[in-house]
Amino acid sequence: MVDRELPSRARCVIVGGGVGGTSIAYHLAELGWSDVLLLERSELTSGSTFHSAGLVGQLRGSVSLTRMMMDSVELYRRLAGTEHDPGWVECGGIRLACSPARWEETRRQAGWAKTFGLPLELISAEEARERFPLMETGGVIGASWLPTDGYLDPSRLTYALADGARRGGCRILTHTRVTGIEVRDGAVRGVRTERGDVECEVVVNAGGMFAAEVGRMAGVRVPLVPMAHEYLVTQPFRERDGGHMATLRDPDHLVYFREEGDGLVMGGYERRSAPWALTGGDGLDAIPPDFNGRLLEEDWDRFEEIAVNARVRVPAMEDARVTRLINGPEAFTPDGEFCLGETDVRGLFVAAGFCAHGLAGAGGVGKAMAEWIAGGEPPMDLWRMDIRRFGAHYRSPRHTLARVREVYETYYDIKFPYHERSAGRPLRTSPAYEWHRAHGAAFGEKSGWERVNWYAANEAEGDEALRPRGWAGRHWSPAIGAEHRACREAAALFDETSFAKIEVSGAGAAELLERLCDNHVARDVGRVTYTQMLNRRGGVECDFTVARLAEDRFSIVTGTAFGRHDLAWIARHAGPGVQVEDVTSRWACAGLWGPRARDVLASASTDDLSFGYMTLRDVAVGDVPVRALRVTYVGELGWELYCPMEYGAALWSTLWEAGRPLGLRAGGYRAIDSLRLEKGYRVWGADVTPDETPYEAGLGFCVRLEKDFLGRAALEQSTPARRLCCLVLGDPRAVALGNEPVRAGGRVAGRVTSGGYGYTVERSIAYALLPAEQAERGTPVAVEVFGEWVEGEVVAEPLFDPQGARIRGG
Ligand SMILES: Cc1cc2nc3c(=O)[nH]c(=O)nc-3n(C[C@H](O)[C@H](O)[C@H](O)COP(=O)(O)OP(=O)(O)OC[C@H]3O[C@@H](n4cnc5c(N)ncnc54)[C@H](O)[C@@H]3O)c2cc1C
Numbered sequence: 045m046v047d048r049e050l051p052s053r054a055r056c057v058i059v060g061g062g063v064g065g066t067s068i069a070y071h072l073a074e075l076g077w078s079d080v081l082l083l084e085r086s087e088l089t090s091g092s093t094f095h096s097a098g099l100v101g102q103l104r105g106s107v108s109l110t111r112m113m114m115d116s117v118e119l120y121r122r123l124a125g126t127e128h129d130p131g132w133v134e135c136g137g138i139r140l141a142c143s144p145a146r147w148e149e150t151r152r153q154a155g156w157a158k159t160f161g162l163p164l165e166l167i168s169a170e171e172a173r174e175r176f177p178l179m180e181t182g183g184v185i186g187a188s189w190l191p192t193d194g195y196l197d198p199s200r201l202t203y204a205l206a207d208g209a210r211r212g213g214c215r216i217l218t219h220t221r222v223t224g225i226e227v228r229d230g231a232v233r234g235v236r237t238e239r240g241d242v243e244c245e246v247v248v249n250a251g252g253m254f255a256a257e258v259g260r261m262a263g264v265r266v267p268l269v270p271m272a273h274e275y276l277v278t279q280p281f282r283e284r285d286g287g288h289m290a291t292l293r294d295p296d297h298l299v300y301f302r303e304e305g306d307g308l309v310m311g312g313y314e315r316r317s318a319p320w321a322l323t324g325g326d327g328l329d330a331i332p333p334d335f336n337g338r339l340l341e342e343d344w345d346r347f348e349e350i351a352v353n354a355r356v357r358v359p360a361m362e363d364a365r366v367t368r369l370i371n372g373p374e375a376f377t378p379d380g381e382f383c384l385g386e387t388d389v390r391g392l393f394v395a396a397g398f399c400a401h402g403l404a405g406a407g408g409v410g411k412a413m414a415e416w417i418a419g420g421e422p423p424m425d426l427w428r429m430d431i432r433r434f435g436a437h438y439r440s441p442r443h444t445l446a447r448v449r450e451v452y453e454t455y456y457d458i459k460f461p462y463h464e465r466s467a468g469r470p471l472r473t474s475p476a477y478e479w480h481r482a483h484g485a486a487f488g489e490k491s492g493w494e495r496v497n498w499y500a501a502n503e504a505e506g507d508e509a510l511r512p513r514g515w516a517g518r519h520w521s522p523a524i525g526a527e528h529r530a531c532r533e534a535a536a537l538f539d540e541t542s543f544a545k546i547e548v549s550g551a552g553a554a555e556l557l558e559r560l561c562d563n564h565v566a567r568d569v570g571r572v573t574y575t576q577m578l579n580r581r582g583g584v585e586c587d588f589t590v591a592r593l594a595e596d597r598f599s600i601v602t603g604t605a606f607g608r609h610d611l612a613w614i615a616r617h618a619g620p621g622v623q624v625e626d627v628t629s630r631w632a633c634a635g636l637w638g639p640r641a642r643d644v645l646a647s648a649s650t651d652d653l654s655f656g657y658m659t660l661r662d663v664a665v666g667d668v669p670v671r672a673l674r675v676t677y678v679g680e681l682g683w684e685l686y687c688p689m690e691y692g693a694a695l696w697s698t699l700w701e702a703g704r705p706l707g708l709r710a711g712g713y714r715a716i717d718s719l720r721l722e723k724g725y726r727v728w729g730a731d732v733t734p735d736e737t738p739y740e741a742g743l744g745f746c747v748r749l750e751k752d753f754l755g756r757a758a759l760e761q762s763t764p765a766r767r768l769c770c771l772v773l774g775d776p777r778a779v780a781l782g783n784e785p786v787r788a789g790g791r792v793a794g795r796v797t798s799g800g801y802g803y804t805v806e807r808s809i810a811y812a813l814l815p816a817e818q819a820e821r822g823t824p825v826a827v828e829v830f831g832e833w834v835e836g837e838v839v840a841e842p843l844f845d846p847q848g849a850r851i852r853g854g
Contacts, residue, residue, distance in 0.1 A: 050217060050239045054081035056246040056417065057235050059222045059258050061088040063096075063198060063402055064395050065250030066205035066216075067410025068417075073212020075418045080214040081244070082206075083237060085221035086336035089202045091252040092402065095339060095372035096198040097275045097309050099291050099302055100404040101137050103153055103162060103190060105459075106783075107795075108425050108735075109381070110160045112408025117192055119407035120201070128204030130196045135288035135303070137193030138172045140184050140357075142296035147185040148515065149458050151831035154188055158785040158828075159795035165189045175290040176301070178282065178308075178358045183296075193291060195302050198403050205410070225262040225392065232262065232391035246417055248393045253375035255383070255396030256329050264387045266431070267438035268397040269448040270329055270373040272318040272340055274347050275311025278364040282306055295456035297353035310361065312350035313455040318343065319445060320373045327445035331373075342369040374400050378438060378447035380455065382409060382429040385416065390616065393417060394431055421579050425733040432608040437492040443468045461781045462488070462497075462519035470494045474541035475632050475692025479700075483710060486521065490604045493542035496712035498523040502530075505709075512801060512808075514830050516779035520714075527711030528718050528803040531678055534707030535638030537699055538716060540684065541692060544607025545627045546600040548614060552621040553596050560617055560754055562738055563746040565590040565598070572658045572673055575746055576738050577613060578755025582762060583734040584741060585755075586610045587726065589675055591660050599627075601673075601684070603728060617754070631671075632692030634699055635716075637682030640706045642853065645672075645683065648702035657852055666698030678716060679723035679845055681853030721809045722802040724770060724842035730782060731768055731797040731811050739764040740813070742841070767819035768797065770841035773808040773827060776801065778834045780810040780827050787826040787833065788818035796827060805843045814838070 056077060058065045061084030069082045084090075100120065102113035117134075124132040141147040150166065157164035167175075169184035206216055224236035225247060234243040249266065251258040259266035284306060291302040299312040320340065321331045344351075347369060355361045375397045377383050382405060383397035395413045398405060415423035427433065438444050446467035464487075470477070472492040480487070484500030498521045506522025530536045548557060554566035563575035569592050577586040588602035588610065602610045607628055615624040636644060645653055651663035653672075660673045671686040687695045700708065724742070726732045732741040737759055739747070749756065771786070773779075780799030785792045799810035810827055818825075821840050826833040840846070 050220065050237065051081060051215065051242060052240070053243045054215070055079035055244060056081070056248065057242055057244045058082040058248040058250055059235070060084065060091070060250035060252060060254070061202070061206070061216065061218060062091045062093040062250065062252050063089070063202045063205070063406040064252065064398065064409060065248070066202050066209060067406040068248055068250060068395060068413045069209035069214045069216070070205040070212070071410040071414030072417065073209045073214050075414055077414070077418060078213025080209070081242060082209065082214060082216045083220045083222055083235070084216070084218045087218055088206055088216070089199045090336040091254065092372060092374045093198050093202055094337065095370050096403050097302065097311055098195045098198050098403055099300060100195055101190070101193050101291070101293070101401070102404065103157055103164060106428050107160055109428065110162065111424070112412060113404055114162070114408070115411050116404060116407030117194070120196055123204050128207050130201035130204050132194060132196045133288055134192060134194040136175060136189060136191040136290040137293070138176055138290050139188045139293045139295065140172060141186050142183045142294065144185065145458050146296055148830055150186065150188050155785050155828045155831070156783045156795070158792045159783065163191060176292045177289070178360050179292060180357055180359055195291060196403065201403065201406070222258065222261070227262050227389050230390055232389055246391050246393065248395060248413065248417070250395050252396055252398070253329070253373055254331060255375060255394060257331065259387070259394065262387070262389050262392055264389055264392060265439045266383060266394055266396060267434050267444040268375040268377050268383060269322070269327065269445050270320045270331060271376045271448065271452055272320045272343065272371055273311070273374045273400055274314070274343065274350070274369060274371045275309055276347070276369045277304055277309050277367045278307035278361070279367050280306030281360065281364045282308070294357050297357055298456050299350055299354045299357060301354070301358060307367070308358070308361070308364065310354050312353070313452065314346050314350060315453055316346055317449050317452040318346060319449065322445070325442070327441035329441070340371040340373065343371055344369065374398070376400070376448045376452055378434065378444055378451065380451040383431050384409065384413060384426060384429045385422065385431045387431060388612070422734065425735045427609070427729055427733065430609065432612055433605065435491045435608060437471055443471070460515055460518050464488050472542070474539050475689060476539050476696035479693070479696060480539065485712070488713065490542060491607070493604055495542050495604070496539055497714045498527060498712040499710055502526040502709060510801065510803070512779035513777045516781055524712070524714040524718060525803040527709055527715035530707065530709035531638045531680055531711060531715065531719055532804050533639070534709070535636065535640040535644050535703055536709050536711040536715065537703060538635040538711050539696065540633040540635045542604040543628070543633055544602045544604055544610070545631055546602065546607065546611050546614065547597065547625045547627045548600065548622060549597040550622040551596055552619060553598055556614070556618055556622050557590060557598055558751065558753070560614065561590065562748065562753055562755065564748050564751065565592070567592060569594055570659050570661070572660055572675055576743060578738070578753070578759070579734055580755060580758060582737040582755045582758030584728065584732045584736055584738060584743070585613055585734050587728040587732060591673060606728060630689060631686045632689050632695060634685045634695055635682065636685060636699060637676055637678050637680040639681065639850070640708070641680065641682035644699065644703040644706050644708055647706070648698050665695060668695045668698060670695065676851055677725055678719035679842070680850050718800050718803055721798070721800050722805050722842060722844035726768070727798055736768070736813070737762065737764060740766050740768060742768045764816060766794070766813045766815055769812055769814050769819045769838045770843065771810045771812055771825055771827065771836045772839045772843070773810060773834050773836040775834050776806060776808045778829045778832070779808050780829055784810070785828045786812045786814065787828070788814055788823055793818050802843060807843065809843065810836070
């Protein structure tokens with residue numbers, strides 16, 4: 045039955061009747077949200093959903109992403125066989141490896157899968173052929189096999205979800221176009237449609253490739269680009285034995301296959317991408333208003349490479365007759381992952397940009413989004429899919445397009461750790477950027493910033509023999525060790541201008557921060573505090589330092605990529621009388637650390653530099669006015685030196701000139717990472733996420749249970765079942781990079797959160813979350829580094845200077 049009447053009010057309006065919107069409606073209904081209205085401008089499934097190839101693969105690059113895919117499969121399995129059967133076929137999925145590097149990647153993924161609870165196995169080429177008999181095994185080194193992968197019918201799934209939502213009270217109106225979103229005082233108030241207005245407190249933009257257009261109705265940027273994506277369907281040509289053939293992906297040949305009756309579906313990711321419906325050269329999407337239930341013209345030219353490759357793997361494709369080549373547009377984001385979460389407009393959520401894995405993800409996305417909307421917080425660590433990971437630079441459609449193209453065209457390429465994207469660079473540069481270039485900086489990019497990884501100029505001082513084995517040694521330089529050692533033995537200078545900086549001010553600032561922080565931060569003016577902010581589950585939502593600048597003014601410094609996230613978290617809890625401002629672009633920052641750091645700074649400043657650890661002072665460095673914070677992320681005496689941006693180049697050259705006679709070396713972020721690992725300093729988003737409490741993350745020393753703060757109740761009610769542990773591997777050349785399984789007590793007990801080599805302690809270090817019973821010092825462990833189990837043990841942390849004597853200095 046189709047609803048006809050447009051209500052004047054609903055608690056929640058979902059814009060878009062594709063698989064995304066209907067899944068959110070379905071899951072909201074399951075949570076008891078009955079006053080939900082789903083508006084679709086045309087028919088259900090008439091966007092990208094109806095022309096999907098329907099493959100469902102689960103293994104992704106992070107735990108939460110993979111967990112979402114697993115949630116999808118669980119839902120599809122549950123719906124199968126009911127009156128709302130989505131046509132789910134759990135035929136299993138094969139992914140081939142046709143090069144030694146791909147085989148290494150496959151083995152690495154098999155390792156991750158163990159920690160994600162996925163039953164992924166490694167199989168031989170012959171075993172792959174048994175499951176997909178049409179394939180030629182030439183060039184295949186091996187494959188992975190995931191028996192719970194499969195495929196389904198996208199339209200049937202969407203209608204099944206819509207029916208489930210309706211049964212839970214959701215009203216679905218098709219042929220009802222949303223034409224505007226009403227925003228007042230930063231919050232959503234309702235939507236305008238062709239058929240009248242609807243008041244509401246929550247709007248979910250599930251507009252697929254139209255989501256950017258829908259976002260613009262509220263002044264919100266959703267960075268995605270419609271990209272033409274193709275697959276073909278053959279006529280029946282193969283004999284069936286009654287069973288199902290597995291899905292097959294051959295990334296080295298850019299192709300995928302699945303059965304379709306007695307024929308095949310075959311598609312892939314072309315090297316030449318085709319953005320669609322953009323205006324001129326600026327890359328802004330302008331999809332025709334009547335583009336529903338439609339496809340694009342067949343583009344055989346672009347598909348040729350895929351078609352040729354497909355015949356190499358499945359020779360029967362040579363003679364198979366093609367029923368049709370489907371060419372349909374689909375929304376892609378700049379990093380190839382979903383775009384989810386609450387936007388800068390309160391109550392306006394987005395769930396779009398599904399990057400050709402929307403069917404695989406829809407079940408899990410719908411569940412996570414519904415829980416997020418109903419609970420007011422993401423139900424698990426969704427940072428890698430959170431819209432706030434896209435900085436202000438993605439407001440530019442042209443920049444977005446450059447990245448989307450790169451991501452699409454390299455979709456099936458092996459992603460080596462520390463690989464850097466190149467499109468749209470350089471964009472954000474520090475005032476010392478030209479200096480870095482002149483000194484042979486190898487740059488990485490984060491949130492649009494060019495950041496120094498290491499300087500080629502330091503390579504000669506390093507030790508090539510320390511290069512880690514395998515992939516960890518690919519994007520590596522001996523300079524990293526030289527820069528690390530300079531910091532421990534003399535002094536090193538790091539450009540940290542990209543740090544995200546937030547100012548919280550106003551009469552209620554201290555009270556707000558005390559309510560949000562687990563540590564006591566409203567201390568004397570001039571004090572600096574390391575703290576976390578927790579969500580209601582007690583998980584670490586933010587992890588940073590807070591400096592009190594004045595009675596009513598605080599400065600927060602957080603990771604380069606986390607500014608928008610942390611600012612949004614603080615702002616959404618702030619009442620009137622508190623201003624929360626992003627001041628990143630106002631301040632340049634140089635980190636100066638090492639046993640000789642005080643001598644370096646003293647030779648450029650006449651100020652008294654004896655102020656203590658975790659305090660700040662205003663000083664002059666050369667001609668530059670500087671706010672000096674006595675903090676460290678490397679475990680040495682020194683400062684973060686902040687100055688207004690226009691002085692940044694002068695500050696850098698002053699410090700450099702002052703430090704040269706004292707053995708100062710400029711260093712990059714890779715040296716910082718090695719230094720911080722030795723000191724056990726955590727990285728938010730890897731070692732500690734919204735899913736771990738400070739106790740689990742080993743940050744209990746920050747928690748002040750004697751005061752009230754958000755998340756405290758959850759901390760009081762839980763006993764940590766897991767703990768972040770420091771592991772040392774027996775083989776110093778075997779370096780873990782993250783996600784590797786850790787075996788303890790005879791089973792896979794956890795996974796590596798981050799790892800690297802410590803050039804001072806001369807050990808391969810890995811951090812891992814392990815069950816409390818395996819977290820004791822001395823517990824033997826093994827870490828699977830590229831298919832090889834490397835022995836190690838849990839050790840006391842930090843490995844370097846446990847008393848912190850170096851930090852306090854003389
Ligand atoms: C050729 C091709 C093959 C694919 N193969 C696979 C695959 O094998 N596996 C897989 O997992 N994924 C695949 N995908 C991707 C998958 O189809 C999409 O990720 C998914 O369908 C997106 O769903 P959605 O709900 O976000 O968007 P859509 O299905 O596009 O739904 C958005 C809806 O919003 C509506 N809308 C927009 N603006 C408004 C408005 N103003 N008012 C009201 N309604 C509005 C639109 O009409 C549309 O119906 C493929 C995609 C393509 C193009």
